[in-house]
Amino acid sequence: xxxxxxxxxxxxxxxxxxxxxxxxxxxxxxxxxxxxxxxxxxxxxxxxxxxxxxxxxxxxxxxxxxxxxxxxxxxxxxxxxxxxxxxxxxxxxxxxxxxxxxxxxxxxxxxxxxxxxxxxxxxxxxxxxxxxxxxxxxxxxxxxxxxxxxxxxxxxxxxxxxxxxxxxxxx
Amino acid sequence: xxxxxxxxxxxxxxxxxxxxxxxxxxxxxxxxxxxxxxxxxxxxxxxxxxxxxxxxxxxxxxxxxxxxxxxxxxxxxxxxxxxxxxxxxxxxxxxxxxxxxxxxxxxxxxxxxxxxxxxxxxxxxxxxxxxxxxxxxxxxxxxxxxxxxxxxxxxxxxxxxxxxxxxxxxxxxxxxxxxxxxxxxxxxxxxxxxxxxxxxxxxxxxxxxxxxxxxxxxxxxxxxxxxxxxxxxxxxxxxxxxxxxxxxxxxxxxxxxxxxxxxxxxxxxxxxxxxxxxx
Numbered sequence: 001x002x003x004x005x006x007x008x009x010x011x012x013x014x015x016x017x018x019x020x021x022x023x024x025x026x027x028x029x030x031x032x033x034x035x036x037x038x039x040x041x042x043x044x045x046x047x048x049x050x051x052x053x054x055x056x057x058x059x060x061x062x063x064x065x066x067x068x069x070x071x072x073x074x075x076x077x078x079x080x081x082x083x084x085x086x087x088x089x090x091x092x093x094x095x096x097x098x099x100x101x102x103x104x105x106x107x108x109x110x111x112x113x114x115x116x117x118x119x120x121x122x123x124x125x126x127x128x129x130x131x132x133x134x135x136x137x138x139x140x141x142x143x144x145x146x147x148x149x150x151x152x153x154x155x156x157x158x159x160x161x162x163x164x165x166x167x168x169x170x171x
Numbered sequence: 172x173x174x175x176x177x178x179x180x181x182x183x184x185x186x187x188x189x190x191x192x193x194x195x196x197x198x199x200x201x202x203x204x205x206x207x208x209x210x211x212x213x214x215x216x217x218x219x220x221x222x223x224x225x226x227x228x229x230x231x232x233x234x235x236x237x238x239x240x241x242x243x244x245x246x247x248x249x250x251x252x253x254x255x256x257x258x259x260x261x262x263x264x265x266x267x268x269x270x271x272x273x274x275x276x277x278x279x280x281x282x283x284x285x286x287x288x289x290x291x292x293x294x295x296x297x298x299x300x301x302x303x304x305x306x307x308x309x310x311x312x313x314x315x316x317x318x319x320x321x322x323x324x325x326x327x328x329x330x331x332x333x334x335x336x337x338x339x340x341x342x343x344x345x346x347x348x349x350x351x352x353x354x355x356x357x358x359x360x361x362x363x364x365x366x367x368x369x370x371x372x373x374x375x376x377x378x379x380x381x382x383x384x385x386x387x388x389x390x391x392x393x394x395x396x397x398x399x400x401x402x403x404x405x406x407x408x409x410x411x412x413x414x415x416x417x418x419x420x421x422x423x424x425x426x427x428x429x430x431x432x433x434x435x436x437x438x439x440x441x442x443x444x445x446x447x448x449x450x
């Protein structure tokens with residue numbers, strides 16, 4: 001069981017980064033809306049993962065993306081913020097002892113919980129990402145617009161992917 | 172101590188977040204040239220403005236001395252003016268149009284931050300791109316003596332890489348025989364009143380008291396007094412001579428400097444860039 005989780009996550013990491021780097025990197029609407037689907041990997045990591053491992057994975061994934069986007073450190077920082085939001089949201093919204101689901105995916109947690117969870121994480125990630133990228137407050141309106149539109153795009157794709165791989169499980 | 176550990180481990184998510192976040196920001200600023208320049212410039216702007224405020228008070232302390240030097244300079248200029256206006260124009264004088272042909276213009280600037288105690292000293296002045304200052308311009312002291320080069324420029328401020336810096340090298344000549352050399356500071360001597368002329372050809376004779384002036388080959392205009400030789404003919408191991416000199420610039424009391432704008436600097440640079448490196 002344990003090794004199955006690891007294999008699934010490794011495959012998911014490669015798939016999502018492949019899609020992100022080779023497909024979505026070349027996509028975007030007028031430089032306003034760019035999807036960052038790779039965050040789904042961090043969202044779907046199993047519940048029982050230790051915090052330090054989660055942070056290391058987030059940082060490493062971010063650095064990998066940075067290597068391809070030539071933005072050393074920007075994605076890594078955004079991913080770390082996402083990890084923090086993930087930990088906080090899970091610890092607030094769920095009772096730690098009562099968690100018996102393996103991972104926080106749409107199939108296990110239901111649409112309402114998962115969409116709120118994905119929304120908060122993605123918004124935090126994109127805010128940090130875009131503000132670090134522009135690194136100034138003078139174009140704040142434009143940056144916020146880019147951030148908002150990209151959030152919508154990313155969330156749409158994340159929900160789409162989750163519905164495609166939806167498995168009805170007894171809850 | 173135990174409570175501290177309990178506290179840290181209970182909120183480990185937050186502390187880990189802080190650590191990773193700082194590492195991420197550090198990587199971002201260190202490796203991306205745009206983010207780095209924004210950080211450096213804004214911090215420079217903040218620091219520079221703070222020093223400017225502070226200097227409003229400091230200025231009063233040296234007011235007497237600055238006044239004296241201004242008066243002396245004024246007197247010198249007046250006497251020059253007198254010499255110019257009393258030229259007998261009846262006697263075939265050729266008038267040179269100095270306004271349109273002038274290559275250098277000077278811009279006075281106030282020093283808002285100065286350092287003299289470090290190995291590499293940098294000072295800040297209160298003029299920037301708004302006043303037409305560009306990186307690489309020469310800076311000279313009010314009466315006589317050189318100060319350094321403009322290093323970085325923001326909108327209203329600029330930093331000067333002073334002569335008291337290990338990378339500063341100024342092309343100079345001995346006034347008496349036009350022998351070329353380069354002026355450097357440091358090299359085991361950290362006295363702000365002394366510097367070295369290096370790379371003077373071996374056959375040149377230097378004497379105590381020889382004047383050293385700028386050569387005009389760099390961004391400095393030719394003939395600006397730099398200092399006087401106090402220890403001539405120091406043999407180095409290569410084919411060149413060195414000399415120790417007393418600087419005319421007193422870096423410790425510097426309040427105003429002149430930035431030298433070279434009208435033909437860009438033209439010269441463009442022309443010289445046509446020469447290929449290993450021709």
